[in-house]
Amino acid sequence: MRLATWNVNSVHARLPRLLEWLAEIRPDVVCLQETKTSQDTFPHAEIGELGYAVAAHGNGRWNGVAILSRAGIDEVRRGFPGEPGSPGTQARAIAATCNGVRVWSVYVPNGRSLDSSQFGYKLEWLAALRDALSVQARATPPLAVCGDFNVAPTDDDVWDPAAFTDATHVSPPEREALGALLRIGLTDIRPRALKGRQPFTYWDYRAGAFHRGLGMRIDLVLASAAVAAAVRDAYVDREARKGKAPSDHAPIVVDLDLAAQSA
């Protein structure tokens, strides 16, 4: 099974690129973030023509997540119990079972700045996600939590740690919140970089950051033991960050051999 995750920065603005990418890469399951549209305005028809069933969760202009699947899409759940709001609950998590794997697409709050109330919200949201997933991790072993975590796990996951002094995405509290999530039994599947040493997944739109290699690894695939053992390949598709009207994030593609696991 080919599993992918991509922060598309608007599914409408990205629709031509997304359709082209789906046709070329042909993932079985795709987690999308920052779809920036509501469930009823999601481009179901265009994506459906490529053979995908769609489960979307959105509240209009901001956030928005979705799962596309041509490997079944059952037990769809939007949000999770105990999910914090800011102040209202935002569309940041959706889960579905695809080919026996419980797949989550998550868009972790940005945090804005270390002294912002949004930063507290980010930490609370990650803690609540851990609590919700710790139940799932016990009940359903094959689990893949994919998305934009807005946390670079280590200093090696940003182009220059010195550029991130007192910044979000690298601070100890965020990394600890991510660490607590991993400790429930998840593995950070570090993808291959198609160019350079670091598998960055995000580059700022401005100042030629992509072409200068000024990236960050903040999109992650967190896998339970059964899924982690099934990984045959994982890479960041930086090609999708090139060309006309790209997202500022690149997709991660993970190839799983689940049959070998159950055998």
Added chain:
DNA sequence: ATGCCTTATTTCATAAGA
């Protein structure tokens, strides 16, 4: 980079992103 690009909406300006 103190948002130098990009997005959707309350549009010729704003909020948000990381």
